[in-house]
Amino acid sequence: MATQTTRQAADGKDNSEIVKEDEADNKFQHMLRELESVRKQAYEEKHGREKAEQDLFEAFQKARVSENMYLGEVKQKNEIEEKLATVMEEVESLTETTDGLCAKLQEERKKRSALEKRTAHSDRIIKDLMLQRDKAVREVEALHAKKGESSATAEGTMHITELSSSEIKDATNNFDHSLKIGESVYGSVYKGFLRHTNVAIKKLNLESTESQSQSQFNQEIEILSRVRHPNLVTLIGACKDAQALVYEYMPNGSLDDRLACKDNSKPLNWQLRTRIISHVCSALIFLHSNKPHSIVHSDLKASNILLDGNNVAKLSGFGVCRMVTDEFRDTTTLYRHTHPKGSFVYIDPEYVMTGDLTPLSDVYSFGIVLLRLLTGRPGFGLLRDVQRAVEKGCLGAILDSSAGGWPAMQAEQLARVGLKCCEIRRKNRPDLQKEVWTVLEPMLKPASIMLCSLSFKSVSEDLGGVPPYFICPILQDVMREPLIAADGFTYEAEAIREWIDSGHHTSPMTNLELLHRDLLPNHALRSAIQEWLQTDAQ
Template identity: 50%
Template sequence: MLGRTVAIKKLHPHNMQGQSEFQQEVRVLSKLQHPHLVTLLGACPEAWSLVYEYLPNGSLQDRLFRKSNISPLTWKARVRIAAEISSALCFLHSSKPEKIVHGDLKPENILLDSELSCKICDFGICRLVTEETLYSPSFQRGTVPKGAFPYSDPELHRTGVLTPKSDIYSFGLIILQLLTGKPPVGLAGEVRKAVSCGKLTSVLDSSAGDWPTFVARRLLDLGLQCCELYYRDRPDLTPALVRELEQLHVAEERPVPSFFLCPILQEIMHDPQVAADGFTYEGEALRGWLENGRNTSPMTNLEFSHLHLTPNHALRLAIQDWLCRT
């Protein structure tokens, strides 16, 4: 490491938690290599110190809240960072023979390199789980890892069980922060209210530039799904979802097929639904149309023969495939 700039993290060995965090971080990071996980270069047990690669652009927390008057992250950089976090989490959660749950995911633990590419750090309280131990308590009921609030899973507070879906909850809040540039407390509720009132743009961080509507809506939908109170309602972080996020920031550079757009919103559909008039709409948009007392087609102005909607699975798969293509 001669001539190389490194970062040194010194833990406090005077309590059992400091000792266990040191051992856990060495155990996990010495075996893992991923482009979006921080690289552990060495450890010094005598000094309770860990040596990492140096990342010059600080933490995502610093960048989002612009400490030292640094320039704001563009919307494209934010979408790419969300994709990079998802890639790292997917890697951890599919690790064999034990899944790895980070357990303390927050913007302070996401570092940025010279290219503003992100790397997750601080694995001191991560949990290694097998299918058999997945739902075994990790912490005493009613306790959470230090410093994790408000990013910690509400079900972790209630049950003491740390699962991959706990990381998904934290990831959802980080997505909402990337979109809004706002502090995390009460953020999911604020965003839900804005979306339900049709004021999506009012919560977007304008310092990131002009967000493409379908990009912002997709990320808002995903962030809110990840922030559901119960883990069973949160999405799984699949390779397909990671690929979609990886391509989201470049999708607007390609011409969008017209039949991918909702006739009402003129945006790419994420939940295409066929109505009685034979046209496909974004489900949320058509439900809003109907809830406002309308019973006529937005396309033909004729009265609907019925108000049932049918999911257009073929179109949804085609849109997902288009979004995932390089």
């Protein structure tokens, strides 16, 4: 019994302890849960803080990037503003330059317009004078016809100066070989000084038969004493005893020599070549339309085209030319000449085959001259080469580069004209006046204007050593066309005309009243200037 009570007491103790232990355990568990909750809350707070710090760092980084971008944009904006300011300054400068150039262009256009008006006026005056001269010649011929006199025979009166043999010998230092400037099968040409003037004296070849020599002599006198044209060489005089003809001196020699740049002469530029082509065409039109008889040159070639001090082209070599008479023209357009003469390259093929000489024979020779000027090449094989180049569209490859940059369209036009002139069958060749001149005339004026602006450039750049009386008092440049005004002073034509046309009534030199507005050409001074320029160029 006691044992059971004791056991019960022990059991009761254990239960109370168990209860206490349970309560303690519960408290511990509660504390653990609270601790876990606190730990978890602390972890979450730490995680949130870290995330906040990360967000703050990223925001800071973004702020720095934004700040850098802003600074970069500000810098770029400043650079752009600086460049814009520079560009605006350049634009303003270019605007000022453009305005200046426009003003100069307007001024040049006005000058050009005035020059064209004066040129047109001069052309009208020249045409009127030529008409008056032709009328006077016709009246003289009619008067001679009434008197029964012949104006075109070897024994008749020549319209040129008759010179003595002694004068010819003195002028050439007895035909000194050092003065020889040309030679052909027909004779030799010497530079001479006759009556205070430089001249060219052609002495016919005495080795030819007397009849041939006399025929050549009479032929040149017959033609050149009858006709005058700016692009035909001027026959000054003749000496029957010495069988010598005296011509104006052409300081720039023959076209053949200039194309070969003989004596290191400067190449002809394309503007000058264009003008030479036009000059030759004009001379041929004049000869072919001569009244009452057409004249066929029949020996047109580069060596018979001479250039004066201004590089104006003039035809020479009239020893074998022919006249197509009215009687013969009534029956046919051809002139029978059984022995073709001249340089083979330039001779009309149909003339060679048939012996029939017509103005169209000169057209063929003109075509060869034109193509030589265009390409700078010799005549052999020239037609074939130009034809192929035109067909293949590569004409520029065979143009003479020493002439400068030919305008492509103009070069092709000239090439086609040259090829047309050189058609084998003469009926296919163009009419010089109606077809060829209409192509050349629009090219002539621009080329002449460009040549005018280029001429005397080297002299005007440096006036050292220039005789003072060669210089225009107004322009302070070497004169090209000196004119004498009423005050007795000589001026460049363009300058003094502009002075007078602008309303001035006084002298540019003395400021005194001009008695009249007439201007006279100073030929002596012009010749002296040309001779000086030629000597200076050498």
